[in-house]
Amino acid sequence: MLAVKIKGKQWCTIVAPKVFGEKDIGKARTAEPQSLVGKRLILNAIELMDDMNKYYVKFKFKIDAVNGTRASTVFDGFECMQDYISRMVLRRIKRIDSVQDLKTQDNVKLRVKGLTVMSKKVRTNVEAKIRKYVVSIVKEEVENSTLEEFISKVMNNEIKNRIIRQGRIIYPVRNFEIRKTEVLKE
Numbered sequence: 693m694l695a696v697k698i699k700g701k702q703w704c705t706i707v708a709p710k711v712f713g714e715k716d717i718g719k720a721r722t723a724e725p726q727s728l729v730g731k732r733l734i735l736n737a738i739e740l741m742d743d744m745n746k747y748y749v750k751f752k753f754k755i756d757a758v759n760g761t762r763a764s765t766v767f768d769g770f771e772c773m774q775d776y777i778s779r780m781v782l783r784r785i786k787r788i789d790s791v792q793d794l795k796t797q798d799n800v801k802l803r804v805k806g807l808t809v810m811s812k813k814v815r816t817n818v819e820a821k822i823r824k825y826v827v828s829i830v831k832e833e834v835e836n837s838t839l840e841e842f843i844s845k846v847m848n849n850e851i852k853n854r855i856i857r858q859g860r861i862i863y864p865v866r867n868f869e870i871r872k873t874e875v876l877k878e
Contacts, residue, residue, distance in 0.1 A: 704728060706755065706763045711840045712740055717753070717765070725758040732768060737847075746847060748776035767839065770846075771872040777807065780867055786810035788819055790827050793876065794834040796842060805872040806830055808855070811864055821862050829855055830870070846870055 704725050706718040733753045737746040753765035781787045788808040795801050808826050833851050834842055845851050852868050859865040
């Protein structure tokens with residue numbers, strides 16, 4: 693039999709999107725760098741942004757291009773870890789979920805899933821008012837922001853604090869979190 697030489701593998705550096713400062717977020721060893729295109733990568737906020745306050749957030753990235761040995765990524769979404777959500781939602785507490793498909797100013801289509809936690813069980817009409825209020829605020833924030841601005845608002849707790857502070861007019865909101873965001877394909 694003839695021995696066929698296999699092409700050697702090389703290391704490719706994976707780079708975060710511009711939103712996160714284009715810093716190196718990992719390395720991948722591959723024989724063909726173009727085979728990395730389309731692969732997904734999940735990173736914790738602590739590793740990505742050195743932010744201990746957002747330990748419960750996982751970011752998802754998708755490799756979209758490879759230039760030599762540098763693989764660039766695009767933002768593909770984020771979500772809260774399940775154990776964090778489980779600690780928020782306890783017994784005798786009302787959980788109100790909301791799911792919206794929205795477009796940012798830079799035409800990125802997002803599915804935003806919010807979680808509102810009330811301090812105790814509430815009547816159906818109060819729950820409906822809170823859900824309507826949360827949906828309107830999240831819609832306003834997403835549609836009046838670019839993807840970068842939306843991510844920074846979520847990471848700085850701007851949206852969360854606004855909903856908790858202004859939602860008290862309807863009923864005391866114990867906590868709010870955007871628990872998941874997905875980038876949708878056109």
